[in-house]
Amino acid sequence: MATKKRTPIAVWIIMILIMGGLLGFGTGGFTSTISRLGTAGDKEITVASYQSALNEQLRSLEAQVGSRVTFQQAQSIGLDRSVLAQIITQRTLDNEAAELGVSVGDSRVRDEVLSNPSFQSLSGSFDRTLYGNALRNVGLSEADYETSIRDELARTLLQGAVVGGIPAALVYAETVTAFLGETRDIETAPITAAMLTTPVPGPTEPDLQTFYDENPDMFTAPEARQITYAMLTPAMLADKVEIDDAQVQDLYEQRIDTFRQPERRLVERLIFNTAEEAEAALARLSAEELDFDALVAERGLSLGDVDLGDVAIEDLGTAGEAVFAADTGEVVGPQDTNLGPALFRVNAVLAAEETSFDEAAPDLRAELATDQARRVIQSDGETINDLIAGGATLEDLAERTELELQTIAFTEGSTEGPAAYEAFRAAATAATEGAYPELIDLDDGGIFALRLDSVTPPAVQPLEDVRARLEDAWRAAAEKTALLEQAQQIASDVTSDTDLATLGLTPTASANLTRGSFVADTPEGFMRTVFEMAPGETRAVATEAGAIIVRLNTVTPADLASERLTAQADDISNQASAGIAQDVFDAFAEAVRARTDVTIDQTAVNAVNAQLQ
Incomplete structure (x- = not known):
């Protein structure tokens, strides 16, 4: 039976108590004289129920996007309207249950109250004082809270009555499972250019003209945006920055651990519970009963679980000396570790490395110069912005600052020069003619401003300008056509008993393929083609590289009695039944709402929303 999504009263009470002030969206300062937003039949739609449901949906949305969602953002996607509609539907169902006489007894309500952990003391028993205080903290009386529980339980009974008779x-x-579970066994063989009996002739002028006319997209130049830009990057300025030798020496000393690497080992460590177990494992390795990889797998682990990476001798504690004395591939131990006795395998020896100051100095000097250039650029940014605000053109900026003036014919595929920067590509794409220049930061600390001078729309390039590319494209298309024709000819001669290898083909067999299987080097929709074929049938199929032959050897119906397909059928049945039940209940709820007199005080709704801003 499907269950209508609802907001239990206990949940929103817990949320309000824990989060405080309605999780930052509370109603501080909201007049206590407004307690309801409207009615659904004889049932009130309260402010508290709307606030609770709204906060729950906000928390859910924040969990999905991974960041805080403001109420304004929630309103922009209609979350407040959706929540209000949900609350209205719930109250119309509550009203319907009351009119039908569906209700629950006091004992059932009492059980719900007593089982709520929010009202239990540390000993786990119901605390009447805690119960009363908790309700008062959220502005509810005991009668109101117990009435809401009664309504919720009655609504659940009504839902059960509506969808309870829907069969599985x-x-x-079974039909879907039989469709998905049947399999095919096939053979495939590629048709290569070497198998063509007649070479593909070169194109004639009419051939090229026809191909050119039929494929204009292949020869259309993209939109080109002629852009003038002024740019300054740390790399452009670094050569003008002077760095003292003392600064370079100081940075070298700060990173001495990087430039002086001690001898290291690539090591794996397998921990055992006792030394006896470790000794027994080592004996099996020595006797070549199994290797270290098999020993790891026997323990239910992967090599990634035991890999320590590259380590120095001090990283291994008391085991360091023995491990560093071992040769590559050797297993040593048992050695005591803080996790227990262990065997260690040495996978590689990494010799000690030392980079002298003279060797490191050029790179360190360049790094310091780049950092200094970055600081200079950022400090000059305010001055450049002032010049732009004063009406300076890009040409003026190039004359009066370190910015360098250049032009570029920018297209969506441009990646060279300034187009290597994402910020530049975004600005160039968004630029409009006549727009005021803006100074924009680059991710490496550089800056730039640009101007759109003109836009050249996409246009088909003249045939003579693309002749070489046109000839290559024609030949590729002609060869693919020839390969497919050759494949079709071969396929027409293949029977169910033909050994494909005798035809000079290199067949590959694939068994137990389902509709969702993937076969390498086949085109999109290949499995759909396979499942359209009859047993013994052979077809030629076009691919990106040319063509392949495919023969269907065996069709195997789904074994609905198998454990896997039985479980799959159960899942499909449950999902379908749940979907049908939900659709039925949604239709019922919509019908109930349509015939229920609903009144909403939009002024009250707006007032509540205003307090949530």
Whole structure:
């Protein structure tokens, strides 16, 4: 039975108590004289129920996007309207249950209250004082809270009555499972250019003209945006920055651990519970009963679980000396570790490395110069912005500052020069003619401003300008056509008993393929083609590289009695039944709402929303 998504009263009470002030969206300062937003039949739609449901949906949305969502953002996607509609539907169902006489007894309500952990003391028993205080903290009386529980339980009973008689979708599930579970065994063989009996001739002028006319997209130049820009990057300025030798020496000393690497080992460590277990494992390795990889797998681990990476001798504690005395591939131990006795395998010896100051100095000097250039650029940014604000053109900026003036014919595929920067590509794409220049930061600390001078729309390039590319494209297309024709000819001669290898082909067999299987070097929709074929049938299929031959050897119906397909059928049946039940209940709820007199005080709704801003 499907269950209508609802907001239990206990949940929003816990949320309000823990988060405080309605999780930052509370109603501080909201007048206590407004307690309801409207009515659904004889049932009130309260402010508290709307606030609670809204906060729950906000928390859910924040969990999905991974960041805080403001109420304004929630409103922009209609979350407040969706929540209000949900609350209205719930209250119309509550009203319907009351009119039908569906209700629950006091004992059931009492059980719900007593089982709520929010009202239990540290000993786990119901605390009447805690119960009363908790309700008062959220502005509810005991009567109101218990009434809401009664309504919720009655609504659940009503839902059960509506969807309880929907049968399981067994026939549907078996049909779908039989469709998905059947398999095919096939053979495939590529048709290569070497197998063509007649070479593909070169194109004639009419051939090229026809191909050119039929494929204009292949020879259309993209939109080109002629852009003038003024740019300054740390790399452009670094050569003008002087760095003292003392600064370079100081940076070298700060990073001495990087430039002086001690001898290291690539090591794996396998921990055991006792030394006896470790000794026994080592004996099996020595006797060549198994290797270290098999020993790791026997323990239910992967090599990634035991890999320590590259380590120095001090990283291994008391085991360091023995491990560093071992040769590559050797297993040593047992050695005591803080996790227990262990065997160690040495996978590689990494010799000690030392980079002298003279060797490191050029790179360190360049790094310091770049950092200094970055600081200079950022400090000059305010001055450049002032010049732009004063009406300076890009040409003026190039004359009066370190910015360098250049031009570029920018297209969506441009990646060279300034187009290597994402910020530049975004600005160039968004630029409009006549727009005021803006100074924009680059991710490496540089800056630039640009101007759109003109836009050249996409246009088909003249045939003579693309002749070489046109000839290559024609030949590739002609060869693919010839390969497909050759494949079709071969396929027409293949029977179910033909050994494809005798035809000079290199067949590959693939068994137990389902509709969702993937076969390498086949085109999109290949499995759909396979499942359209009859047993013994052979077809030629076009691919990106040319063509392949495919023969269907065996069709195997789904084994609906197998454990896997039985479980799959159960899942499909449950999903289908749940979907049907939900659709039925949604239709029922919509019908109930349509015939229920609903009144909403939009002024009250706006007032509540204003307090949540």
